[in-house]
Amino acid sequence: MKIEIKDLRFIYPTGLEALKGISLTIEAGEQVAIVGQNGAGKTTLVRHFNGLLQPASGSVLIGDWDVKKYSVAKLASRVGYVFQNPDEQLFSRDVLTEVTFGPKNLKYAKEKIDELVKRALSLTELNDKTETNPYDLSPTWRKMVALASIIAMDTPIVIFDEPTTGQDAVNVARIANVIAELKKEGKTVITITHDIDFCAENFERVIALSKGQVLLDGPAREVLGQEEILAQTYVDPPQLTRLGKRLGLKETVRNQEEFLNSL
Template sequence: MRISIEDVHFVYPGGVEALRGVSLSIEPGERVAIVGQNGAGKTTLVKHLNGLLRPTRGRVRIGDWDTAQVEVHRLAQRVGYVFQNPDGQLFCRTVAEEVAFGPRNLGYTPEEISQRVAEALALAELEDKAEANPYDLSPSWRKMVALASVIAMDTPIVIFDEPTTGQDVRTIRRIERMIEMLSQRGKTILTITHDIDFCAENFERVVVMGQGRVLLDGPKEMVLGMEAILAQTYVEPPQLTRLGMRLGFEKTVCTSEQFLETLRRRLDHPQSDPRAEG
């Protein structure tokens, strides 16, 4: 399901202009990370995708739906949104009830709801916590409950708002596995994140925003290698990208696999490296 954002402007009631002519096209199945400093317009932009905000000017389309013409509850069939703070998203007495709430409100049959809940609990590693009260769980597990509740809705588009904030390494690895599984199922996945290393390891396309505009948009190897422009938004390239630059790698590396492969080739064939000496 294609996402089309066409010259979108948005002004908050107080007069703050948060978006200034944003245009993006996101194809079905893409994994896109949106980065930039606080106040860049990232959250404002993605809230236009599920109808929580409507453009002051311009148009947003999800498939053949214009979000300004479709109710929020209908857009929830196409766009799942995992908020940064799970406590603002959870309200049921048990984890299982929480995960079932979305598909139940979308009108699925009891059999379909049961299947979706079971799959989402398994994907989030929550099977043994199905009868627990979400607020008896740790913040990391509450995050997983929020993720599972959106995954159970089986929307073609899933948005993660700062998924790694305040999370330990184990939870981040769980989130990464969930993203990979959703991607294998053909879902379009967007994230807003300040975690540039997480971005580089899990997303193929990066959009950099600043002052309500798109400053950079493209494959991560291109975008994350543009150190000077990133610095304008107070975003640093990933650690391995910066290390590769300092080592004189000709190509931008973003992931540990890319870094190790480039380093291996350089060690195996030092004469082919124009920067090598001796």
């Protein structure tokens, strides 16, 4: 499902203009990473996609829906949002109830709910934890419960807010696998991240924000190769990208495979 943003501006009650006329189009099925320093406007931007924030001016279209005309509850059928801190999302007595809540609230048929929940639990490796209270799990597994609860809603757009923060290498790999599966299903996946290596390995398009404006936007290889411009928003390219530049490799490389092939 396409997202169209036209001249989007947002001002907080303090008077801070967090977004300064952003215009973007994210096509259906794209995998997009949004990067930038704290305060660049990343979270402010994506919270317009599900109605948590409303534009001061400009517009945001989710498919053919103008977010100004739809409630957060209604937009939840199109946009799933996995918060950075899973504790802000989880409230049920056990994992199964938590994961079932979303699709049930969207009033799907029971057969579809069962199918979606089964798939979400399998994809996040939570099948053996369905009867456990989420708060009896480690923060790593609570993240997976939050992720499963959104996947089970089967929204065409899924947003991950800092998915790798506080996660070990095993769980980062699980999250990457989930993103790969969503991509196969044609979902639009958007992430806000400071983990530039995770960004390089899992996303084809990168949008860099700085002070409420788009600094760079394009294919990951092109954006991540512009070290001097990225420095304006305090983002360093991936380690292998920087190493490749210093070794004089002709192409910008993002990961091990590209590095070795170029070498």
